[in-house]
Amino acid sequence: MNLKEAQQKINEIKIQQMQVDEKDLDMWNDYQKQIETIQKETVLTPWDHVELVRRPDRPKAQDYIDLLFDEFVELHGDRKSLDDPAMLCGLGSFHGMPVTILAQSKGKTVEENLKQHFGMPQPEGYRKALRLAKQAEKFNRPIITFVDTPGAYPGKEAEEKGQAQAIADCLYTFSSLKTPVVCFVLSEGGSGGALALSVADKIFMLEYAVYSILSPEGFASILWKDGSRAKEACDVMKLTSKDLLEKKVIDGIVSEPFGGAASNLQSVVERMDVMLRDALQDLTQMKISTLVERRYEKFRHLGDGSWKMLR
Amino acid sequence: MDSLFKERKSRLDIFHQWRKKAKPKSKEIPDHVFMSCTHCHTSVAMMDLVSNHYVCPKCHHPFKISARERIRQLIDENTFKETNAKMISIDPDDFPGYKEKLERLQKQTGMNEAIITGTGKIGGFSCVIGVMDSNFFMGSMSAAVGEKITRAIELATKKKLPLILCCTSGGARMQEGILSLVQMAKTSAAMKKHSEMGLLSIIVLTHPTTGGVSASFAMLGDIILSEPYALVGFAGKRVIEDTIHEKLPDNFQTAEFVLEKGFIDRIVPREKMKEELERLLSFHCKRSIS
Numbered sequence: 384m385n386l387k388e389a390q391q392k393i394n395e396i397k398i399q400q401m402q403v404d405e406k407d408l409d410m411w412n413d414y415q416k417q418i419e420t421i422q423k424e425t426v427l428t429p430w431d432h433v434e435l436v437r438r439p440d441r442p443k444a445q446d447y448i449d450l451l452f453d454e455f456v457e458l459h460g461d462r463k464s465l466d467d468p469a470m471l472c473g474l475g476s477f478h479g480m481p482v483t484i485l486a487q488s489k490g491k492t493v494e495e496n497l498k499q500h501f502g503m504p505q506p507e508g509y510r511k512a513l514r515l516a517k518q519a520e521k522f523n524r525p526i527i528t529f530v531d532t533p534g535a536y537p538g539k540e541a542e543e544k545g546q547a548q549a550i551a552d553c554l555y556t557f558s559s560l561k562t563p564v565v566c567f568v569l570s571e572g573g574s575g576g577a578l579a580l581s582v583a584d585k586i587f588m589l590e591y592a593v594y595s596i597l598s599p600e601g602f603a604s605i606l607w608k609d610g611s612r613a614k615e616a617c618d619v620m621k622l623t624s625k626d627l628l629e630k631k632v633i634d635g636i637v638s639e640p641f642g643g644a645a646s647n648l649q650s651v652v653e654r655m656d657v658m659l660r661d662a663l664q665d666l667t668q669m670k671i672s673t674l675v676e677r678r679y680e681k682f683r684h685l686g687d688g689s690w691k692m693l694r
Numbered sequence: 695m696d697s698l699f700k701e702r703k704s705r706l707d708i709f710h711q712w713r714k715k716a717k718p719k720s721k722e723i724p725d726h727v728f729m730s731c732t733h734c735h736t737s738v739a740m741m742d743l744v745s746n747h748y749v750c751p752k753c754h755h756p757f758k759i760s761a762r763e764r765i766r767q768l769i770d771e772n773t774f775k776e777t778n779a780k781m782i783s784i785d786p787d788d789f790p791g792y793k794e795k796l797e798r799l800q801k802q803t804g805m806n807e808a809i810i811t812g813t814g815k816i817g818g819f820s821c822v823i824g825v826m827d828s829n830f831f832m833g834s835m836s837a838a839v840g841e842k843i844t845r846a847i848e849l850a851t852k853k854k855l856p857l858i859l860c861c862t863s864g865g866a867r868m869q870e871g872i873l874s875l876v877q878m879a880k881t882s883a884a885m886k887k888h889s890e891m892g893l894l895s896i897i898v899l900t901h902p903t904t905g906g907v908s909a910s911f912a913m914l915g916d917i918i919l920s921e922p923y924a925l926v927g928f929a930g931k932r933v934i935e936d937t938i939h940e941k942l943p944d945n946f947q948t949a950e951f952v953l954e955k956g957f958i959d960r961i962v963p964r965e966k967m968k969e970e971l972e973r974l975l976s977f978h979c980k981r982s983i984s
């Protein structure tokens with residue numbers, strides 16, 4: 384059973400369950416068991432993941448920031464030319480510890496999304512993130528990044544203002560930043576636009592999130608000259624959290640309830656809270672030179688299994 | 695076993711043929727071979743092309759050249775020593791059709807991957823050089839390419855040498871997925887370490903440098919040069935046009951365009967590139983006022 388069929392079936396059972404007489408607990412439990420069995424037996428395809436994280440009710444960076452931090456003060460602008468609303472940055476307090484937050488931010492309404500380009504940052508967005516990353520380094524504040532973007536914004540002005548240079552600069556600078564960096568991939572992580580915020584000491588990914596070289600549509604269009612074969616592309620792209628953990632690109636998975644984070648956000652945030660607390664306790668105790676060297680080594684060996692030397 | 699030997703032999707044959715070609719003597723080039731300029735469509739005699747650094751004598755558009763040819767043009771004779779020549783991609787995920795494509799390209803080009811790295815001298819100055827080749831998989835970034843680039847950068851850091859990277863790439867290699875993407879981070883981190891040692895890096899952009907390569911080491915040199923008319927940009931032109939529903943001007947994402955926008959230092963014609971690199975390298979040797 385795929386996700387759609389399962390959810391339809393579960394909804395049908397729930398309707399029947401609601402009609403059960405209050406006293407007939409056995410009957411009610413029986414329905415409950417049926418639901419749980421379906422949930423357990425439903426295997427999500429990679430395409431299910433993609434569709435799930437693109438649903439409008441999928442929580443956005445702002446929701447996680449609101450729940451995960453005691454306080455949040457937004458800071459604006461790249462100090463050069465613009466404030467990009469697709470990159471939400473600021474100061475936060477995590478159980479009393481000051482941190483810098485850099486988040487790719489999708490909007491909740493059509494209006495917001497037009498302004499925020501559906502979470503696709505412009506060069507100015509990356510430069511804002513970079514400015515505040517350097518500020519975090521100055522004040523020894525750990526950095527928490529949230530990745531949620533189909534990719535960097537492919538606009539005319541974005542090219543004119545150096546999208547490539549802005550992303551390259553993030554990769555370059557984050558690689559040796561002298562403060563801990565923890566990254567959460569929330570929903571969609573696409574191409575260099577996502578990578579720019581994921582040069583981190585610890586990278587966690589929500590269970591149903593996807594993180595890939597390119598959006599499935601872009602991938603299919605480049606490889607097969609047919610963007611409509613996105614679903615098929617997902618089967619070979621290895622873009623789920625499990626795939627990425629296997630390839631050691633990420634360090635851990637934040638498990639999600641059936642149906643995704645939207646169905647019980649609080650429980651997901653609680654798990655993130657524990658993971659973030661453990662990570663920060665670990666990383667802040669490390670000598671800075673060790674921390675930076677470990678970050679270098681982590682990325683240095685990605686892809687080691689993909690080449691060999693001919694004899 | 696037999697077939698393995700046969701395959702190796704055929705590869706060696708290709709290699710030997712190519713070795714002969716690598717240093718063309720004018721006598722060997724038949725004067726009836728003509729190449730058509732992709733820009734002005736003039737037919738140019740192969741011999742004239744070779745003596746003109748593979749640049750169209752009429753419109754000055756550079757023709758596509760192999761990494762070997764570029765090394766021949768830039769590095770002092772008999773000083774090039776190749777590193778990690780035998781590194782190849784192995785396709786651990788069995789991506790449909792990938793292995794076959796790699797093998798076909800290896801036979802066609804006589805190369806093992808889309809980049810050649812090594813050490814050599816330019817005008818007597820020792821340096822580490824990496825040259826990408828768009829004949830192999832459009833110069834796309836595999837984990838092997840990323841590894842070769844990173845090793846070249848690390849070698850330069852270790853030997854305290856200047857680094858020259860000549861880029862040409864269509865971007866990430868789709869077949870390798872996320873592990874192709876993260877090579878952008880790996881190579882950029884190596885560039886940072888090289889820079890922190892106070893060492894010089896020079897990037898030479900050639901047609902085309904796009905996608906992931908443009909958004910990593912290609913934008914991270916102390917000095918960024920480009921050949922004229924090269925395509926330099928991050929997002930594909932068609933993707934942008936589909937996003938903004940508007941036609942882009944012809945000069946969009948050219949070397950001349952990114953120079954005007956402030957993202958590269960200089961445009962240098964191919965026939966002047968060696969001289970230019972020599973000059974830039976000479977600025978970076980310690981000398982006192984005489």
Ligand SMILES: [Zn+2]
Nearest residue numbers: 683684685687
């Ligand atoms: Zn390694």
Ligand SMILES: [Zn+2]
Nearest residue numbers: 731734750753
């Ligand atoms: Zn021409």
